[in-house]
Amino acid sequence: MQSSYGTLLFQVSRLDRKGADHANKDAQVVRQQVAAGQFKQAQATLNRMLNWVVVNSGHVDVYNFLLDTGMDPVVAVSSSPAPEYSRYLESKSVGDSIQEAMNGAIKQKLKIVPKDVVWQAQSYSVYYALINDFMKPRIHEVDELLSYGVNVTVYNGQLDVICSTVGAEAWVQKLKWDGLKNFLALPRQPLYCGSAGATKGFVRSYKNLHFYWILGAGHFVPVDQPCVALDMIGNITQSPALSRS
Template identity: 55%
Template structure:
């Protein structure tokens, strides 16, 4: 018994030493199908990661089994929580098996990014990422630590899949990873980048909201005029490099849209927001900026109690049974689905576009896939198509001239979406889905992921 006790103490001591030295802290479950831990990406700044190895893995030398890095939005929304339990991981928020888990097509790596998000944390409030580039550097450091020390991971092509604001991180990370690979400091193969309802060009999205809602009879001419006026102000601020002011004007625009539409849901424009009364009460108190941040981040408005919401099941889960399973979460870290601190630190970058990074990836021959939910408003298809047309990529005109192919799922011949592809650019229009495509249309989303990653068939 004393021997066993000493071994346990030795393990704990080892983890503490690794943690203090800034190396990877790693734990596994018994069969090795799950690994998780921390990487100290900067002194006193720690990113939490969780890797699932697929039980559906197929060994095929000509088609290596892929791995997906899932990047959540926000910024400051938890991929380990929402992306994992809420969208594509093996278990749902009730710890029931998910029929359409993306593990059927790939291994899954979730990261709470940027630092201060979810289980990730900083030991000094000055260490939150203040730019997209800083968050990207942290993610690159994490990839170096994980992949360079694991030969099995190096065999799998990495697909960076992002949702919402995560798309800005994804394109920057892909370029950073390619540079590190070229310099020999990162050992991995980049399979591609997937941008799901992503905030790549804020200007194009804010200009899409008014016309789209007017066509849907959700706002009238007066509402359209007000929305377009604020959008024009945002454009002028962006052109002048006034990015913080543009973020505050974005908050004004969202509040105007809410008032003119009687609380349309920014994640499904066919519905009303589920937090109407709380949002209106907060607006009356003058919490405009915070309300808009929450409205942008569904994770915040529906999963925390900041505006009095009682729907905090996901936070209870990750602060309870999941925390006990993981064993390595520091006592002073309380899990939250969305970090306001992480969001506010990135306010200066929030409205900056990342179209040029997409252009650069395409020019380098990287496979770029864009998918868009039909009834999403915050990152509306109308806005996504607008920024795509701004690409300077030489293949753009050929892409635009291609006809779309209808998508189905299984034996169901109801149209589920459309697909278009030219060279290394692909676009999926997913019908009946809002901002969270894997949740709203899980079957077609899984088929899409299989096609993107070219997962070998069983």
């Protein structure tokens, strides 16, 4: 995935050729460290690489290359929930924030979360506990799921950098699943949503592998393209897509 950062940001004019070459060299170091099983070091190298990219790209938002750092709409949504979402939370008496909902009504509903466990959006304790796991390749596990017939869905926002579409396509092509050749040979199907006739994305499906390309969205697909995101979740869960009602 990180191998795509330099080239992608060069193609969309957020880095010049020299900057792209610098990022690509850092990505090569990351690949070497991963191959050597130095996963913690690889994570540290990746963090330094991302910091360098941000500074030398005019502070690009790695979750949406059309934005600068701090401009992402998720920040605004987190600090001031949308009116519709606020009304929904109020109607369910779960509080006026995600944290209150998760530690209140959701925790009570699940009935399995220990009382002393508190939900947080991000936790440094969890991050450092998993520091040796972030960079481990998981392609073989996806292969295993596919071989068992488990439905696997991959989706990517067109404008994302940190989990770029080109990076996702690259690892999918490394799968050893016996249906991969047929999957790659199929044409993509355009996605539409709501009353607007504009294309919102594409999907390709073969047996139990599904890949979504979501146009006009960054890392936070449901925020950038809520209508098509809801349709996608409806397809994944085999539930009616509420956005069409």
